[in-house]
Amino acid sequence: MEDISNILREKKGLLTTDMLRSEHENLYKGLTHEQLTVYRSVLASVYENKGGVFFVYGHGGTGKTYLWRTIIAKLRSESKIVLAVASSGIASLLLPGGRTAHSRFKIPIKVDDFSTCEIKKGTQLAKLLNxxxxxxxxxxxxxxxxxFEALDKSLKDVLETDDITITGKLFGGKTILLGGDFRxxxxxxxxxxxxDIINASITRSYIWNDCYIFRLTMNMRLHKCSENTAAQEDILSFAKWILDLGDGKLDAIKLENEEEPTWIKIPDDMLIKNSGDSIRDIVLAIYQDLEHNYNNSSYLRDRAIIAPINDLSDEVNTYVLSLIPGEEKCYMSSDSICSSSGNTEEIDILYPVDFLNSLKFNGVPHHELKLKVGCPIMLLRNISQHSGLCNGTRLIVTQxxxxxxEAEIFTGNHSGQKVYIPRILTHVTETKWPFVLKRRQFPIRLCYAMTINKSQGQTLQYVGLYLRRPVFSHGQLYVGVSRVTSRKGLRILIENNNDEPEGCTRNIVFTEIFDDLVT
Structure with missing residues (x-):
């Protein structure tokens, strides 16, 4: 059992049952009636050992993480084991003892209908899950x-039980609590x-048919401002606009040759006027007084410019880096072709090093990395979740x-901690090319600006949404506008073409995804 108890010591150390009991009592007092319904249902399933799958659907600010922390504190105070995971590294840092689902359950990177987790009977992980x-x-x-289906199949296989009906129960009879926002x-x-995207969603899995769905609708930020009527009305109005945008309920315009209306009007008070130098305009709007705060971690932590694609965020990062003082240092990657790619001699001739250096991939550091002391960076890999170093962690360069x-973390529970980032070797498999690229480089990227996808999970005070071109997939505009907690913190710069309505941008919502969310 020694290996089982080790889970309690992960991340922030072993908390005593008294500390956990006290934490639970404090958290429990703040639960809303909606959260209490979920809390009681999940605990009943655990105590009665009934198993079951629960899904909590709620937008940002409805207290999903607060609910998770309350349930975790309750069960761990009773010496029960709770495994807390998230789909992204940055989200996992918000959970006590959190890990990414892929690392915790050894889920393959590439999955299909026949995939299973790399968990073998009798291993420490199998015993932990049991x-x-x-x-x-x-x-x-x-x-x-x-x-999810891979974990379901693996749990049915590895769990030790005398119950011959276990293979007929989802996740081997374990209680599973899922959460998120389909917007x-x-x-x-x-x-x-x-x-393809809709069919990849969990709502199209056989698991969903037996899933109990709960909704959280009460905005806890609004609840905290109950004595301030003006602040309450502002939060309520802004939250409703964001939700209507995410649900595809805002009035939309259909352009010529388009199948459905997707273009929505952005309120004038959120728009940044384009003077002809759009990058300069959005940087001035978000990074005000940069020359006096360029190495201030609090200032950098609270703001970012986000864009639909990497190329735009790279342009913004290059521009802002040129504005701050200090010596610029350029790091070059070492690129080569993996020997497992086949006839490497022939491939080396066809694809020289200069060509490999020019290649750019999502989630992979560029060949050329330019930095200055004081600039903000974002990790592109999970290095050590114990230390808060995961994909999406933001830091400020100190040496x-x-x-x-050397950099200092300025987000999350590890804020203020200095860390050392080494170069790492990344293997890049891209179906477009007949080889596997090996790139040794620091797994970081400048983050004065970031992509919308990378911003998911981040909470900011000031966001500049840079739409030189519109979003191209479900949920991107919603994620972009919902990174901030107040209307005054959101500024949007749109570059419209001649055939596009002024002040409008595309909002793509796959409304079909909401059809399976009937509670």
Missing amino acids: HTSLIIWDEAPMNHRNC QILPVIVGGTKQ LASKVI
Whole structure:
């Protein structure tokens, strides 16, 4: 049992049952009636050992993470094991002892209908799962349905039980609590159609048929401002606009040759006027007084410019870096072709190093990385979740050495902690090319600006949404506008073509995804 108890020591250390009991009592007092319904249903399933799958559907601010923390504190105070995972590294940091689902359950990176987790009977992980009372999986809509089905098949296989009916129970009879917001970005299917993306959602899995669905609708931010009528009305109005945008309920315009209306008018008070130099305009709007705050971690933590694609965010990052003082240091990657790619001699001739250096991939650091002390960076890999270093963690550079970069985390529970980032070797498999690229580079990227997909899970005070071109998939505009907690913190710059209505942008919503959310 020693390996089982180790789970309680992960992340932030072992909390005593008294501390957990006290934490639970404080959290329990703040639960809304909607959260209490979920709380009681999940605990009943755990205590009665009935198993079952629950899904909590709620937008940002409805207290999903607060609910998870309350349930976790309750069960762990009773020495029960709760595995808390999330679909992204940045979301997992919000959970006590959180991990990404892929790392915790050893889910394959590429999944299909026949995938299973790499869990073998008799291993420490199998024993841990056997003693687990509850699995919480946050941001579930981001993952492909095959990820959940892989865990379901694996749990049925590895759990030790004398119950011959276990193979007929979802997840081997364990209680599973899922959560998320289907208005946000759905599973990414490279080159996939609308139907491909919808079919990849958990709502199209056999698991969904037996899932108990709960909705959280009460805005806890609004609840905290109950004594301030003006603030309450402002939050309520802004929240309703965001939700209507996410649900596809805002009035939309249909352009010529389009199948359905997708263009919505952005309120004038949110728009940034384009003077002809759009990057300068949006940087001035979001990074006001940059020359005096360029190395202020609090200032950088609270703001970012976000765009639909990497190329736009790269342009903004290059521009802002040129504005701040200090010596610029350029790090070059070492690129080569993996020997497993086949006839490497012939491939080396066809694809020289200069060509490999020019290649850019999503989630992979560029060949050329330019940095200055004081600039903000974002990790592109999960390095050490114990230390808060995961994909999406934002930091500020404090020292630039030749073989290591010193930086200070300025987001999450590890804020203020100094860390050292090494170069790592990344293998890139891209179906477009007949080889596997090996790139050794620091797994980071400048983050004065970031893509909308990378911003998911971030909470900011000031956001500049840079729409030189419109969004191109479900949930992107919703994610972009919902990164801020107040209307005054959101500014949007739109570059319209001649055939596009002024002040309007595309809002893509796959309304079919909401058809399966009947509670």
